[in-house]
Amino acid sequence: MNKISFLDCLLQNANFELMAPKKKGPAKRLAAGRPPVLQRSKSISRRATKALINKHHLLQKRKRQAIAKGNAVEEAAIETEIKALGGIEGYQEASLQGQRHDRGGDSSQVLMKWLEPCVSTHGTDSDRRLRMLEVGALSTQNACSKSGHFYIERIDLNSQGDGILQQDFMERPLPRDESERFDIISLSLVLNYVPEPKDRGEMLRRTAQFLRAPERYLESPHLQASFSSLFLVLPAPCVTNSRYLDEERLVAIMKSVGLPPWTMEPGGPGLPCGTARSVRTPPTWEFLELGRCPDWCPESDGIPDLAAPAIPLK
Known part of the structure; x- marks a missing residue:
């Protein structure tokens, strides 16, 4: 039985491919191998925050008036507007923005x-x-x-x-x-x-x-x-x-x-x-x-x- 050298064994188990030599680019920074940093969501401007909150309250008032009048069509239309603003979640997000240190x-x-x-x-x-x-x-x-x-x-x-x-x-x-x-x-x-x-x-x-x-x-x-x-x-x-x-x-x-x-x-x-x-x-x-x-x-x-x-x- 022929003896197989250690080098032959490595060559037989390796999947080498002939490739053209790559051009060396600039050395990458260590941070390039890190996962991306979680980015904070963009904040809402002070003016936009105030406008959203005021609009939400206005729509809620109009909705109560529509309910009092028994106008189901108007009530549904106003509810659609409220949802378009983000609903209660959007209102709460605007309120949270107002609690930031730079907003008071x-x-x-x-x-x-x-x-x-x-x-x-x-x-x-x-x-x-x-x-x-x-x-x-x-x-x-x-x-x-x-x-x-x-x-x-x-x-x-x-x-x-x-x-x-x-x-x-x-x-x-x-x-x-x-x-x-x-x-x-x-x-x-x-x-x-x-x-x-x-x-x-x-x-x-x-x-x-x-x-x-x-x-x-x-x-x-x-x-x-x-x-x-x-x-x-x-x-x-x-x-x-x-x-x-x-x-x-x-x-x-x-x-x-x-x-x-x-x-x-x-x-x-x-x-x-x-x-x-x-x-x-x-x-x-x-x-x-x-x-x-x-x-x-x-x-x-x-x-x-x-x-x-x-x-x-x-």
Whole structure:
């Protein structure tokens, strides 16, 4: 048996092809062999963001009017327009763009500025964190989330990702005891999105039911002045440029459900919204002195329906 040399074995098992010598090109950089970097989606301009949000609200208003008139054809046409804008997802994306640092940042930065003096001495241990309910949450990375002072439950009608429960606040089961209530609730650009005025009033009334009793903080003087609280953010025109609502009426409505505004800050170039912080107190009915009309204070059997005060935001 003939012996096969090691070289013969290599030659027999290799699949060599005669090829013309290649011209050497410039040496490639090391990065050329790496997978492509994930590119961030293009941001929407400030003007386009504002236009999309305003258009969305206008279409929602027209849709409600079409439904009230029983005009199914017009309702379907408007719904098509809403979908063409991206629907609720497009609206949320525009809202997220507005929370970018170069657009003024998220509104919870204002809340943290207000609360920092009292929560800074409270500690951030897990058993001492304050309970927060964020309604209409779009992100898990806002200022409150990063502060470490809160145990946060986040809910939204159309969840944008992990850490946000898809839930309608108006259908959330009422708390059975103090352990299921919250030290603070955030309604940032939520109330103005509720279609019907009476439902806006019901949302505020419901919010008060989810807040812990003021007596809970008697043994914590550093928290007593600020909790339990509602953090409310509205587009500034809802208060400054509305036929139905001004700051005086808003304050009266908040008082009527036991949430008188404690701190208010108007919108500006860096914060295009009006913000208010309310501390829970026993309910009063002062807003009834402002006068009554079907859209303002619905009545039942001659008695004002205090369970659902209407808030006709623009």
